[in-house]
Amino acid sequence: MADEDTLGTIHALVDEEHRLRGHGEAINDEDRARLAQIEEQLDQCWDALRRRRAGRDFGGDPGHATEKQVHDYLQ
Helix, strand or coil, X not given: CXXXXXHHHHHHHHHHHHHHHXXXXXXXXXXXXXXXXXXXXXXXXXXXXXXXXXXXXXXXXXXXXXXXXXXXXXX
């Protein structure tokens, strides 16, 4: 996944998070469960992005380990 794709995913997740939290009313159990999933996905996306950028900045392979880690997260 390219940086632009990861950032697009991050923005979509943040938009959904804001929508769920912006109800102006109590959050139900379904929304609470989805928010937990969103938080986990955001952590994974940010981690992948940081690792990819660090790989590029320090001469490593920016994609190899990160793609495996993201794949492992999804399983």
